[in-house]
Amino acid sequence: MKQLSLFPEENTDPRSPESVNWNLWHGCTKASAGCLNCYMYRRDESIGKDPSIVQKTESFDLPVRILRSGKNKGLYKIPAGSHIFTCFSSDFFHPAADDWREEAWAMMKERWDCTFFMITKRPERIAEHLPKSWGKGWEHVTIAVTCENQEMADKRLPIYLSLPLFHHSVMIEPMLSAVNLQPYIDAYKAPEGTPVLKHVSVGGESGSKARICEYSWVESVHTQCMKNGISFYYHQTGAKLLKDGKLYQIPRKLQHSQAHKAGLDSLRS
Numbered sequence: 001m002k003q004l005s006l007f008p009e010e011n012t013d014p015r016s017p018e019s020v021n022w023n024l025w026h027g028c029t030k031a032s033a034g035c036l037n038c039y040m041y042r043r044d045e046s047i048g049k050d051p052s053i054v055q056k057t058e059s060f061d062l063p064v065r066i067l068r069s070g071k072n073k074g075l076y077k078i079p080a081g082s083h084i085f086t087c088f089s090s091d092f093f094h095p096a097a098d099d100w101r102e103e104a105w106a107m108m109k110e111r112w113d114c115t116f117f118m119i120t121k122r123p124e125r126i127a128e129h130l131p132k133s134w135g136k137g138w139e140h141v142t143i144a145v146t147c148e149n150q151e152m153a154d155k156r157l158p159i160y161l162s163l164p165l166f167h168h169s170v171m172i173e174p175m176l177s178a179v180n181l182q183p184y185i186d187a188y189k190a191p192e193g194t195p196v197l198k199h200v201s202v203g204g205e206s207g208s209k210a211r212i213c214e215y216s217w218v219e220s221v222h223t224q225c226m227k228n229g230i231s232f233y234y235h236q237t238g239a240k241l242l243k244d245g246k247l248y249q250i251p252r253k254l255q256h257s258q259a260h261k262a263g264l265d266s267l268r269s
């Protein structure tokens, strides 16, 4: 028997929640400057694969797979309460995936007992491709948007912040310029007067061809968030960080910890 129940407190899954990657389709086409050094392109090209061909993966139905044996037989393979990170080698709203998306939404609806997180560079396609029962948003699904520079913030935020989403979350990564969010914080308010935008995550670019991220850009977005009660996370420094006029080359393994040491994180629920 599956662990479906009407109320979360009725969940009887004896297992601990997990963090799970769900790449339901693979392949993408470049959408903007942030895509220049896309890690998926680098990886596919290194093995002679064409990264621009979008294909369904063998993991397509992962969230709704059922255990066929063992003491948890009959439960979903992914435990209740798990955090499922979706579509990390594609874009959930890529046009080549239009025929598969409805089924993907149905799986997410079935697994209301987990959370789903995805990032898109195509917010202009979201409204047309939400499921019929979406209403004002599904609380367990977060669709974040990437704005890697001011140009993309100006283009994507007016569209994104107008969408019916339960969580509005912006990723400025790889950060390629200073970004002024204030016009969009001021223009898009919830009925109670707070900004629609609830969370901002910032990070530099990694990899051998990484572009420079200036620490003053990160600090500026942090200040904007703190002034407006918006949750902020400095995800990673990137490989090249310019701080106080000095360029730091930061090894991959230290990029997360160094960002954390900056002490800028201010996460709110």
Ligand code: SF4
Pocket (backbone or CB within 6 Å): 028, 029, 030, 031, 032, 034, 035, 038, 039, 040, 041, 088, 089, 090, 091, 121
């Ligand atoms: S949208 Fe994401 S997956 Fe697609 S090319 Fe750009 S960086 Fe790569």
